[in-house]
Amino acid sequence: MRGAISSEAFLRLTGFSRLLLLIALVLGGCRELPADRLYALFLDEAPTAADWERALPRQVTVKGGRQHVSRLIPNIDEDTVHATTASCHHGGKFPDPLAVDLRAFYTESELFLRLSWPDPTEDRDIRGWSFDGERWFNGGNAEDGFGIAWDGGGRFAPFTCAVACHIEDFGVHGDNFHANNRMKLAAEEAALDLWNWKARRTGRFGFADDRTLSAKGMEGDVPGEIFQENSRARLAPERGLLPFAEGDAPIYDQDGQVVGETFLPPGTTAPGFLTEHPAGSRADVRAVGTWEDGRWTVILRRSLETDDPRDVRFVPGDKQGVAFGLAIMDNTLIEHYASVLSERLVLQAPGAAEREDREQ
Numbered sequence: 001m002r003g004a005i006s007s008e009a010f011l012r013l014t015g016f017s018r019l020l021l022l023i024a025l026v027l028g029g030c031r032e033l034p035a036d037r038l039y040a041l042f043l044d045e046a047p048t049a050a051d052w053e054r055a056l057p058r059q060v061t062v063k064g065g066r067q068h069v070s071r072l073i074p075n076i077d078e079d080t081v082h083a084t085t086a087s088c089h090h091g092g093k094f095p096d097p098l099a100v101d102l103r104a105f106y107t108e109s110e111l112f113l114r115l116s117w118p119d120p121t122e123d124r125d126i127r128g129w130s131f132d133g134e135r136w137f138n139g140g141n142a143e144d145g146f147g148i149a150w151d152g153g154g155r156f157a158p159f160t161c162a163v164a165c166h167i168e169d170f171g172v173h174g175d176n177f178h179a180n181n182r183m184k185l186a187a188e189e190a191a192l193d194l195w196n197w198k199a200r201r202t203g204r205f206g207f208a209d210d211r212t213l214s215a216k217g218m219e220g221d222v223p224g225e226i227f228q229e230n231s232r233a234r235l236a237p238e239r240g241l242l243p244f245a246e247g248d249a250p251i252y253d254q255d256g257q258v259v260g261e262t263f264l265p266p267g268t269t270a271p272g273f274l275t276e277h278p279a280g281s282r283a284d285v286r287a288v289g290t291w292e293d294g295r296w297t298v299i300l301r302r303s304l305e306t307d308d309p310r311d312v313r314f315v316p317g318d319k320q321g322v323a324f325g326l327a328i329m330d331n332t333l334i335e336h337y338a339s340v341l342s343e344r345l346v347l348q349a350p351g352a353a354e355r356e357d358r359e360q
Contacts, residue, residue, distance in 0.1 A: 036342050037321065040104035040111065040314075042350040046301075047105045047112050055103040055114075062117075062328050062337035063097040098328060098337050106304065106347050111314050113300045113345075115326075119144060122291040123331035124200040127272025129230070129250045131264055136249040138272065142331045143199045144296060147183075149213055150193040151323040152312030158342035161325035163187075184217045193312040194218060195285050197298055201227050201275050208285040208300055209278065212310050221281040221308055228274045244272070281308035304347075317349030 038058035043051065100117040126143035129136050151159040163185065185192070196218075197208040210221045220226065228234065230250045231243035241248055250259050250270035259270065277283070284306050289298040304314045312322055321344040328337040 036344055038102050038104055038343065038345045040106045040113075040345060040347045042316065042348065043105050043107055045107065046110070051105065052103060052114055052299075055105065058102045058343075060100045060102055060326055060339050060343055061097050061341070062100055062326060062339050064336075064338055064340075100326060100328065102326075104345060104347075106314065106316065109303060111300075111302055111304055111347075114297065115146065115300075116295060116297040117328060118294060119291070119296050119330060120294050121331065122199075122296075124203070125272070126198075126200045127229070127244055129270035129272060131266060131268040131270075133266035136259075136270070138244040138248070140244070141272075142333050143201065143329075144291075144331060145196070145198040145203075145329040146298070147197075147327045147329075147336075148195045149325045149327075150195075150312035151325075152193055153190075154320075154323070155187065155190045156323070159323035159325060160340060160342055161327055161338035162340070163325075183213060185213060185215050188215045190214065191310060193310060195300065195302075197287055197289065197300070199289065199291075199296075200271070201273050203287065203289045203298075205275055205277060206286060206288065207278060207283055208287045210282050210284045210311070220278070221284070221310060222279055226276040226278055226282070228276070230271050230274050281306060281311065284308070284311065314345070314347055316347040319346065320344070321346035 038060075039056060041055070047055075098117055100115055103114045105112045123141065123144045125139065125141050128139050128141060130139065131137075149161065156163050192213040194211040194213045195208045196211055197203060202209050209226070211218050212221060229243040230252060231248055232251055233239060233241040233243045233245065233248040235251070250272075252274065253259055253264065253268055253270045284302050286301045287298055289296065291297075304316075305311075314322065323342060323344050325343065326339040330337070
């Protein structure tokens with residue numbers, strides 16, 4: 001087809017012009033644009049803020065989560081709350097779905113992936129402590145975050161988040177329902193590459209936890225726990241006091257100082273968890289996240305290929321791309337929003353559009 005447009009020229013167009021161009025290409029018979037594709041275009045260097053604004057977005061709808069709002073129904077028992085929560089295993093219809101804006105670029109060596117979604121509250125203070133001048137109190141909060149599961153081996157067709165949603169300990173007793181929802185795979189020999197971003201525990205330190213999801217559940221690419229409760233009770237289990245319970249106190253304050261060694265004024269705070277910086281393959285995914293005007297925006301960065309065979313490979317020019325599923329957590333560690341359709345990331349080879357047009 002004459003008049004082919006390069007990736008660089010496409011990026012220089014305004015958003016409305018890009019939309020008109022894509023419609024013209026489809027109606028003109030140039031090529032069909034699959035509805036389940038997120039396309040990453042090639043750049044010589046890491047994308048700038050202007051590049052992200054001009055990128056072609058893919059809107060991924062996630063459903064079935066628990067929005068961080070005031071309790072909708074007061075004075076209700078926990079079993080009923082659990083049974084009526086719109087999580088992936090209950091299949092409820094509220095709250096409303098979320099639209100997550102995904103955009104992607106890549107260079108010769110790295111993939112850049114941006115996610116942006118609405119969230120009226122910035123929740124980073126998971127199990128944060130506060131000091132009133134005499135005692136420490138724990139707020140019991142969770143944190144915002146997300147997980148991306150990559151089916152790099154093409155084991156599941158079509159792939160959706162549902163393959164990783166497994167119910168354990170299901171039961172009904174009288175009027176009570178109970179179930180523990182664990183992220184794990186039913187297929188014994190299958191595995192997914194999982195990138196887990198947590199607003200406080202990983203976001204503060206500039207990474208997303210690189211993990212593997214299998215029939216055993218979730219585990220870091222490098223074994224070991226890198227998140228520990230900032231709790232004196234954890235250091236003295238013989239006391240019989242659970243971490244964060246009344247009477248417990250943090251080990252370190254917000255500035256990293258040992259609690260009890262210096263005077264602390266009322267209003268002093270402390271993190272609920274301590275993060276050990278990941279090493280090796282667990283540190284492959286870098287992340288920068290910001291919350292502004294009721295919206296999270298997180299940019300991930302990872303090499304196209306790593307030395308870990310469990311990690312997904314991103315191959316420019318592979319028209320099938322890599323299938324992925326997305327989960328969004330809104331101040332929760334349990335009930336999350338999840339994508340329900342098959343999604344794929346395709347790295348458009350440099351000059352591919354022009355070559356395809358000449359062949360038609």
